[in-house]
Amino acid sequence: MNNEEAARARVVSTADRLFYAQGVQAVGMDAVRSASGVSLKRIYALYPSKDDLVLAVLRHRTEQWNTGLAKAVAAAGTPRDKMLAVFDFLAEWFREDDFRGCAFINFFGELGGGNSKVAAAVREQKTSFQRHVAGLVRDAGGPGHLAPQLALLAEGAQTTAAITRDPGTAAQARAAAETLIRCAFE
Amino acid sequence: MNNEEAARARVVSTADRLFYAQGVQAVGMDAVRSASGVSLKRIYALYPSKDDLVLAVLRHRTEQWNTGLAKAVAAAGTPRDKMLAVFDFLAEWFREDDFRGCAFINFFGELGGGNSKVAAAVREQKTSFQRHVAGLVRDAGGPGHLAPQLALLAEGAQTTAAITRDPGTAAQARAAAETLIRCAFE
DNA sequence: TTTGGCGGAGAACGATCGTTCTCTCGCTCC
DNA sequence: GGAGCGAGAGAACGATCGTTCTCCGCCAAA
Known part of the structure; x- marks a missing residue:
């Protein structure tokens, strides 16, 4: 049946929104059902357990x-602008009013200690991001040690923006990145 | 009775350890009882609800x-070394084998969406840390914009070290901090 | 029109949670 | 020694969780 894909998409995007807003354990499967309009029977046919749904949500978040990020980077001009585009991407994200930090960090903090699959998925997303940044630095001809430093700034900006809700956080991270980049190229 | 303080300390430090390792919602009050050796009746006499215990744990973590941090900073020599001592303090912490990231960030991600008191306590701790760093920067004669940048690095290092378990994370953060400090002083 | 099976609504089930209550033991004061 | 009180052990309670099951209505094929 074709609308299986539609149901999957509805369930995952609904669960994503609820889990991100309230935490995984605070959202029952019945809340996912009533918010998505997909019956419990069908949800469990698509995802055999809540853990599977959580992992599907993480995959969905990773793709998004x-x-x-790729679109933001592609819109930037020079290789150095592409490195900074990471922080413009973050700034735009932080402005969303339902922003509540990095879902991967949140899920890891809540579940990582007892759910190794979630921990592995989160770890993979973070290392993938670091590889992406490393590629941008390499394309710009920057030194190898610059990439993990920029990644640290991006991670710190996400948690700081979530907790303090300071709208200047993204700009501070971007300014620090500019300084690190400038110093790395001389 | 004097051993009320002893019971409080045992309950809070036990709850701290369990909540930090497994997440708040994954630890039942009965687990706190059996791990601390304090009866449920007494726990509820000391902390009228689990939320109160969580807030007490956050206060305990803040003090620790x-x-x-104050001790690590005091052990450093020059004002510039004191700024870098923050990252040495982090490096030492990251090496503990039960390190699982910043408890404030973890608690915020898990509960912040639905518990405004936890959110407020976490926010207060983070702003307090930023003020502390700002004081160190001021003492060293650095520009005002340096402090939030160093704080961002510290936050990012905590989450990155927790997720990737890369032992080089603290050194990368420290190196980035050195670069930012050097560029800020010329 | 009848039949058969698929899917939705939601009740049911066992487990576990936060919280309270009961029962009993041991200690203290007369 | 006996009465009374504080505290521990753990059963009990209502709520909620993840998961499964039951029932009923609908639509396709004979």
């Missing part, structure tokens, strides 16, 4: 993050 | 963090 990767495409959004 | 503040004294540990």
Whole structure:
């Protein structure tokens, strides 16, 4: 049946929104059902357990993050602007009013200690991001040690923006990145 | 009765350890009882609800963090070394084998969406840390914009070290901090 | 029109949670 | 020694969780 894909998409995007807003354990499967309009029977046919749904949500988030970041980077001009585009991407994200930090960090903090699959998925997303940044630095001809430093700034900006809700956080991270980049190229 | 303080300390430090390792919602009050050796009746006499216990744990963590950080900073020599001592303090912490990231960030991700008191306590701790760093920067004669940048690095290092378990994370953060400090002083 | 099976609504089930209550033991004061 | 009180052990309670099951209505094929 074709609308299986539609149901999957509805369930995952609904679960994503609820889990991200309230935490995984605070959202029952019945809340996913009533918010998505997909019956419990069908949800469990698509995802045999809540853990499977959580992992599907993480995959969904990873794809969204990767495409959004790739688009922001592609829109930048010079290789150095592409490195800074990471922080413009973050700034745009932080402005969303339902922003509540990095879902991967949140899920890891909540579940990582007892769910190794979630921990592995989160770890993979973070290393993938670091590889992406390393590629941008390499394309710009920057030194190898610059990439993990920029990644640290990006991670710190996400948690700081979530907790303090300071709208200047993204700009501070971007300014620090500019300084690190400038110093790395001389 | 004097051993009320002893019971409080045992309950809070036990709850701290369990909540930090497994997440708040994954630890039942009965687990706190059996691990601390304090009866449920007494726990509820000391902390009327689990939320109160969580807030007490956050206060306990804040004190531990503040004294540990103050000690590391005091052990450093020059004002510039004191700024870098923050990252040495982090490096030492990351090496503990039960390190699982910043408890404030973890608690915020898990509960912040639905518990405004936890959110407020976490926010207060983070702003307090930023003020502390700002004081170190001011003492060293650095520009005002340096402090939030160093704080961002510290936050990013905590989450990155927790997720990737890369032992080089602290050194990368420290190196980035050195670069930012050097560029800020010329 | 009848039949058969698929899917939705939601009740049911066992487990576990936060919280309270009961029962009993041991200690203290007369 | 006996009465009374504080505290521990753990059963009990209502709620909620993840998961499964039951029932009923609908639509396709004979």
